Amino acid sequence: MQRGSEFAPYLVGLAMVGLGLAARRVEPDLLSLPEPSETRKRLRDVRTGRDAARVTRDGIASFIPANLTKSMGRTLIIMGAALVAVRALDELVDDDGADY
Structure with missing residues (x-):
C-alpha cells in the first residue's frame, strides 16, 4: 500500500460529510x-x-x-460517516483479509 493511501478513505468520508452539511444548508429555488x-x-x-x-x-x-438538496445532503452525511466508521472499525479488527 502506498504511503498516504491508508488515510484516503477517511479524507473522502470527511469530505462527503462536509459536502452533505453544506448541501443541507443551501436550498436553491431550482430544486424546490x-x-x-x-x-x-x-x-x-x-x-x-x-x-x-x-x-x-x-x-x-x-x-x-x-427540497432535493436536503435529501442529497443527508445521504452524503450518512454515507460519509459510514465510510469513516467502517474504516475505523477495520483498523481495530486488524483483519488482513478485508476487501473494503
Missing part, C-alpha cells in the same frame, strides 16, 4: 418541489385530465422532500 395543495381530492373525484395530474402531483409531493 411543489407543496401539496390544501384541498385534497381523491382519484375517483377527478373529472378532467388536469384534475388527474393535480391529484397525482399532490400524491407524489406528499412523500418526497420539499
Whole structure:
C-alpha cells in the first residue's frame, strides 16, 4: 500500500460529510418541489385530465422532500460517516483479509 493511501478513505468520508452539511444548508429555488395543495381530492373525484395530474402531483409531493438538496445532503452525511466508521472499525479488527 502506498504511503498516504491508508488515510484516503477517511479524507473522502470527511469530505462527503462536509459536502452533505453544506448541501443541507443551501436550498436553491431550482430544486424546490411543489407543496401539496390544501384541498385534497381523491382519484375517483377527478373529472378532467388536469384534475388527474393535480391529484397525482399532490400524491407524489406528499412523500418526497420539499427540497432535493436536503435529501442529497443527508445521504452524503450518512454515507460519509459510514465510510469513516467502517474504516475505523477495520483498523481495530486488524483483519488482513478485508476487501473494503
